[in-house]
Amino acid sequence: MNERPNGIREEIITIERYILDQQYTHPGATGAFTNLLYDIALAAKIIARETTRAGLVEILGLAGKMNIQGEAQMKLDVFANETMVRMNSYTGRLALMASEEVPGVISIPEEYSAGRYILVFDPLDGSSNIDVNVSIGTIFGVYRRITKEGPATEADCLQPGRDLVAAGYIIYGSSTMMIYSTGNGVHGFTLDPGVGEFLLSHPNIRIPDKAKYFSVNQGYEKYWGEGVLRFTRWLQGMNEEDPREPLSGRYIGSLVADFHRNLLAGGIYYYPADRRKPKGPRGKLRLLYEAAPLAFIAQHAGGYASDGQQPILDILPESLHQRVPLYIGNRDLVEKAEEFIAAYGE
Ligand code: P6P
Numbered sequence: 092m093n094e095r096p097n098g099i100r101e102e103i104i105t106i107e108r109y110i111l112d113q114q115y116t117h118p119g120a121t122g123a124f125t126n127l128l129y130d131i132a133l134a135a136k137i138i139a140r141e142t143t144r145a146g147l148v149e150i151l152g153l154a155g156k157m158n159i160q161g162e163a164q165m166k167l168d169v170f171a172n173e174t175m176v177r178m179n180s181y182t183g184r185l186a187l188m189a190s191e192e193v194p195g196v197i198s199i200p201e202e203y204s205a206g207r208y209i210l211v212f213d214p215l216d217g218s219s220n221i222d223v224n225v226s227i228g229t230i231f232g233v234y235r236r237i238t239k240e241g242p243a244t245e246a247d248c249l250q251p252g253r254d255l256v257a258a259g260y261i262i263y264g265s266s267t268m269m270i271y272s273t274g275n276g277v278h279g280f281t282l283d284p285g286v287g288e289f290l291l292s293h294p295n296i297r298i299p300d301k302a303k304y305f306s307v308n309q310g311y312e313k314y315w316g317e318g319v320l321r322f323t324r325w326l327q328g329m330n331e332e333d334p335r336e337p338l339s340g341r342y343i344g345s346l347v348a349d350f351h352r353n354l355l356a357g358g359i360y361y362y363p364a365d366r367r368k369p370k371g372p373r374g375k376l377r378l379l380y381e382a383a384p385l386a387f388i389a390q391h392a393g394g395y396a397s398d399g400q401q402p403i404l405d406i407l408p409e410s411l412h413q414r415v416p417l418y419i420g421n422r423d424l425v426e427k428a429e430e431f432i433a434a435y436g437e
Contacts, residue, residue, distance in 0.1 A: 106132050106269060106280045106289035113273060124233075127184045127208055128257065128271065131231055132280075132289055134178040135261040135269055138171045138215070138229060139282060142263040167221055168192060171214035171229060185210050186236040186243035189411050191380055196245050196411070208256070209234040209247050211380040217345030226264030228347025232384035233257040248411060252383030252404035259388065262347050270296070270351070270388065277354075277392040296354060298394040302421045304341040304358030306349040311367070318399075318435035319363045322428045326359075346376065350385055350419065354392060359420035361428060364399060364437040374398065374416040379408050382417045395422035399432045 107129055114125045172192035179185055180199055184206040188197035191213040199205045212231040220227055232255050236247045252258075259271030267282035269289050279293025305326045312320065324330050328337035338358065343349050349360045365375050376382050386396030386403035396403040396419035406415065416437065418428045 104291040106291070109278065109280070109291050113275060116275065123184045123206055124208065124256070124273075126182065127179075127206075127210070127233060128273075130179050130182055130184065131175075131210075131259075132269055134174050135229060135267070136282065136287060136289075137174050137178070138261070139263055139267040141167060141170055142221070142227065142267075166218075168215040168218040171218075175210075175212055175214050175229070175231075179210055182206070184208055187247050188212070189245075189248045189379065190214060191216075191377060191412070194412075196243075196248060198242065205243070207236055209236055209243065209250075211248055211384075213377065213380045216347055216381060220343075220345050225343060225345055226262055226348040226351075227345055228263060228351075229261040230347060230381055230384050231259055232380060232387065245411065248379065249408045251407050252386050255383065255387045258384035260347050260351070260385065262351050264348060268292070268351070270354075272388055272391040274387075274391060277388055293355075296392050298354055298389070298392045298421055299357035300421075302353075302357040302359065302424055303339060304353055304356060305338045305424075306340075306342045306353060306358060306360040307363070308342055308344070309340070311363075314366045315363055316366065316432070316436040318432035318437055319361075319428075321435055322431035325427065325431070326424070346381060346385070350389075353420045354388070354394070357421055359418065359424040359428070361418040362416060364416040365414075372414040374414040376414060376417045378403070378406060378413045378415045379411055382415050382419070383408075385419055389419050393422070394420055395425045396420075397425050397429055399429060399437050 110125050110128045172190055176197055181203045183204040185199060185208050186205045187209050189211045190197060210233055214229055215227055216230055217227040234250045234254055235256055236243045238244055238247050257273045261269045268279055270279045277296040279296055280289035281292040282289050325333060326338050328335050353360055362376050364373050382403050389396045398415045399418055418425045
């Protein structure tokens with residue numbers, strides 16, 4: 092985009108305009124998919140508005156009481172979930188939804204027509220960080236329904252990430268950004284609160300070849316397998332047989348924030364196999380609406396994501412809330428993690 096002498100960009104491209112332009116590059120694309128992405132962007136704007144007020148809720152005495160609209164003040168993650176569900180239920184674009192906040196699938200109310208897409212989402216990941224004003228995010232993935240007739244079922248949600256038709260996230264931080272991919276590059280939009288529009292700010296994001304950061308909670312090293320420990324020491328330049336420049340450690344404790352920084356600056360985020368509870372699930376993060384959508388984004392930005400043994404995108408979910416270990420970011424670093432885990436265990 093060229094800039095006029097006064098610094099005003101000749102073309103200010105809204106997310107709506109960009110999505111529409113992308114639709115034209117998909118022959119036979121229906122407006123339903125385009126409109127679904129609009130719906131998600133609108134829900135994101137509504138959630139963004141509430142996240143900026145979150146710190147005030149206690150001060151204004153809104154928490155747990157009635158707010159000025161006479162509505163019971165919701166916790167922000169409940170509000171985010173309600174917003175995603177409400178803004179996508181009546182549009183006629185979806186056949187079914189699944190949310191981190193809801194145990195089972197979310198059907199489309201009978202009074203509304205159902206569409207052909209499935210929306211899976213974590214409405215507000217990292218919500219424990221709200222009270223300390225750390226960036227949080229919404230993660231989403233879109234599939235086509237695979238059942239042929241009748242109401243869509245849980246089977247329509249349990250698809251591998253490789254079958255996603257779109258995925259993305261919104262990060263509510265110093266600015267609100269929406270990043271998405273439909274498999275044709277990864278594109279970033281920054282919310283201009285003045286006009287209430289997401290404006291194109293990061294077209295065709297590619298993860299830099301040279302990584303800068305590694306992101307992991309080293310407080311839990313005692314629970315790691317030998318392979319994870321050796322991989323981490325290698326990242327820190329402490330492996331004498333295979334010396335390297337140490338990476339800088341950055342761990343925010345909010346997956347979307349850590350992933351976003353590594354996507355733009357280069358790096359790896361990992362949440363290793365959780366061995367604290369021998370009979371517990373293998374990982375902490377959720378496959379369907381955290382790991383797989385971000386793996387789709389990483390893949391289309393030139394990166395890669397693994398559970399330490401196989402590509403995240405190849406894993407067929409067995410249940411809505413299945414947990415997995417996650418290694419995501421620069422491909423060479425994720426593949427190195429797989430090598431250490433194969434040689435020394437997770
Ligand atoms: P820990 C937040 O609860 C989350 O799901 C991710 O956003 C974050 O990266 C991770 O868990 C933090 O977990 O165990 O390091 O506090």
